[in-house]
Amino acid sequence: MKHCLHYINRYCLAVLVCVALTNTVNAQTETDALMIPKNYFCAAGVYTHNSWDHYWEGTFKRDNGNLGTVSSNIYAVGGNYGLSNRINLLFMIPYIKTNATAGTLRGQRGVQDINLAVKWMAVKQEVGTGLLSLHAILSGSIPLNNYEADFLPLSLGMQSKSIALRGLLNYQVGRFFVAGAGQYVRKDNITIDRDSYYTTEMHYTDQVAMPNVTNFLVSTGYRSLRFNAEAVLSQMTTIGGFDITKNNMPFPSNKMNATMAGAVFKYSFSKLEGLELTAGGNYVLKGRNYGQNTSLFGGIYYVFAVKKDKSEK
C-alpha cells in the first residue's frame, strides 16, 4: 500500500485553471489518469494567478487602455475521495478576486462555483509493453454565490450551472505516458440583472441561453515516484455564441475559444508521507473573444487514509 500511495498521491488532484475574459474556473480534476485508492482522501489547496493585457474581440486582437492588465487571484480548496479503487469523488471551491489596472471598473471578489466530479476508471488493460486506461468523468458546477455574471471581464464567473462528460484515454510505457481527452459541457440558462439585452438581436428577458462548450486536450510527460513533469495542449471551443462587436462590451453568451499550452510539475516528499507540491502554468496561444491569459499556479496536497480498507492487506 505504501508503494501504491507514493505513486498515487502525486496525481491526486490536478487543477488547470482557464480564464477567458472572465474567470471560468475549470477545475479539471479529471485531466489525469490516476486514481486515489478506496477510503483515502486527498485534501488540496491551490493558488492561481491569471493575467492578460491583450484580448480578442471576435478575431481582432487588441489591448484596452481602459482595462490595462486584467488579473485574478484564485484561492481554491478541494478534495478527492476514493469511493473505490475505480471510482473517485472530487470537489473544488474557488474564491476569486479580480482587478483591472487601468480604467475605473471595480474588481469583484467572492466564492465562485463548486465543481463536483465522479471519476470512473472504466478500463485498465495491459497493451503491448504499456498500460492503457480509459476514464469516464461526469462533472458539474453549481454557483455558490449570487455574484454578478454580467460584469465581464471582471465578474467572478458566468453564474451558470453546468454538467460535463469527459472521456480520457491514457497510455503509459515505463515512466512515459501520453493522454488524450475530450469533454462536452452543457450549460444551463443564466439570469442577469438586466431585463433585456442585445446579442445579434434584441432579447426581452433576463434569461440568457448559454452556449455549450467542448474541451480537447493532449498531454505527455514523465512520471516517477517522486517527480512528474507534463506538457499539455488544450483547445476550448464554444458551440454557438456570438462575437463581441468592435469596441463593445463582452457578454456571458459570447463565443469564447482558446488554444492553450501548459505544463504541470509535481513533487512529493519522501520524509513527509502524503504531502505533495505542484506548480505549473498555462498560456493562451490563440483565442476568440478571449483574453490572452497567462496562468500560474501552485498547490499543496495531502493524502491520508480515512479508514482502514479491509480489502487492503
Place this chain on the structure above:
Amino acid sequence: MKKHILHILPVMMVALSVFNTSCKKEIEERNQLFPALAPANLDLDADTWTPVLTASSTFTVATPDAITSPNYLADLNEIKSYQRNLTREQRDIIEYWSAGSVLRWNEILRELVAKHNVPPYQNEDGTYPAPSAANPLAYPLFPFSNPPYAARAYAYVSAAQYDALVQAWKFKKQFNRAAPYTNDPTIKALVPKSTLPAYPSEDAVIGGVTAKLMELLFPGDLDFIQKKVAEEKLYRIMAGANTRSDMDAGEALGKQVAEVFLTRARADGAGKAGGTPADWKAFETNTAATGQVPWVSLEMPKRPPMLPFFAKVNPFLFSNATIPSIRPPAPYPTNSPEFKKETDEVLAMSNDRSREHERIVTYWADGVGTPTPTGHWNTIAAEEFVKHKYSEVRWARNLALLNMAQMDAAIVCWDAKYFYFNPRPTQTLFNIKTLTGVPNFPSYTSGHSTFSGSAATVLGYLVPEKADAFMAMAKEAGMSRLYGGIHYRSDCDAGLASGIKVGTYAVNRAKIDGAGK
C-alpha cells in the same frame, strides 16, 4: 476486465440521460407573449386630435376603388390565395405583427439603437474616427446611437407616426371602406376584427412613415428595414384585414408625412452637435477660467465629449429660448466643502459591496450596446401600454408624448452638462471604483435622472394609477448612478427635477391635444 466492459455501457447510458435532461435551453421572451391588439376604443375622433407638425399640411390619398370593382375583387382574391395554405412561417409573421404596429416598430427602433450604440474604436494615433452618414457602412458605422442621438430618434419616429395616424384617421373616415373580412364573408379574419375603416391601412401608414425616417436615422440598415416593411404589408393582407390597395395607399400617406419630419430633422441642429477640436478645448479653458475644475475625458485615449452642442438642437415641446429657465442651478463649486462631502459619499458607495446596489446599477445601466435609457423607458411604456389595449393612434400619441419629452430632456440635460462642464467623481478622487462604465461627458446633471424624470412624469399622467410606481422607478434609475460611482447625489437630484419640468410640458400638451387620457 470483461466484467468492467459490461459495466461501461449501462453507466454511460445513465450518465448520458442525466446529461441530456439537465440544463434548460428554451427561453420565452416577454414580447413574444403580447396578445393580438384588440383596441378597447377605436378612437374614431382621432382625426380631430392636434398633430405635432402637420396641423396645416395637406396630404393626398387616392380615392379607393369601389368594393364591386374588378381591382378590389382581384385584391380579395389575393387574400384568399394566401389564406388557402398559410405556412408556419407566415402564421408566425401574423402572430408577431398582430400585437400592434406602433409597438413592433418601436421594438425594431430599439433594436437598431442597441446595434449602433457602440463608440468608435480609436485610430492608430489615438484620435477617434467619426461615423459618416454619407458612408454609413464604413467603420465606424453610422450612427453612433448614443443617448442623445437615440432620444432624438425615438422622438422623431414616434411623433411622425402619431401625425401620420391622425392624418390617416381623416382619410379613413372620408372614404369609409371596410376591411376585407367585412366585405367578403369567405375571407377569414386572422386578427381581431375591427369596424375601423380599412382604407388607408393604419399599419401601412406606420410602416411607410417609420421606414422613411429610419432611412435618415439608420441609413446602413435599409435592407433590414425594407424587409420589415414588406413583412408587415404581407401580414395585413394574409390576415384578411387589408387589401393591397389599403396597404399601398397607407404607405404612400406615411411617406408624405415623413417628409415633413425629415425636413425638420435635417435642419434641427443635430448634425452640428459634435463640434470641433477647438470647441472641445474652449469648454475646458472657459471652465478653468471660472476657477472650477473642468471635466476631462477619463477614457484612454481621451475621447472627444459626446455631442457638446446637442443643447442647440430644436426641442419639440418648447423653444431653445426656454432652456435657460429649465436649467438647474449651478452645482457645488469644485473647491467647496459640499463638493468634497458629495465626493466622499460616492467613494463610500464605491466601497459598499451591496449586491442590491450592483443589481440596481446593472438594471438601469443602459450603456454600450443597449437601447439607451430612453429606450429602456420605451420598453417600460410598451409593456404597460399592452395592458391597456390602446388603438394604434393612441399608442402613437402616447409614445410621441413620452419620446418628445425624453428628447427635450436630453437637450435640457446636455445644456446643463456643457454649461457647467463639471468633473465626474472618478476624476476628482482616483480611488473611486465604478460598477459600470463612466460616460464620456460632464457629470452635472445625470442624464439617466433627467430622462427618467421626464418619462415618469408623462407615463404617470397617462396611467395615473401607476404614477407613484413610475416616479419610484425614475428615482431608482437616478440613484443607480450614485451607487455605480459615476455621479454625485446632486447630479441625480437636479436631473430628476429638470426632467420632471420637461415632462410637465408634455403633460400640458397632452391635456389639450384632444385625446384626453
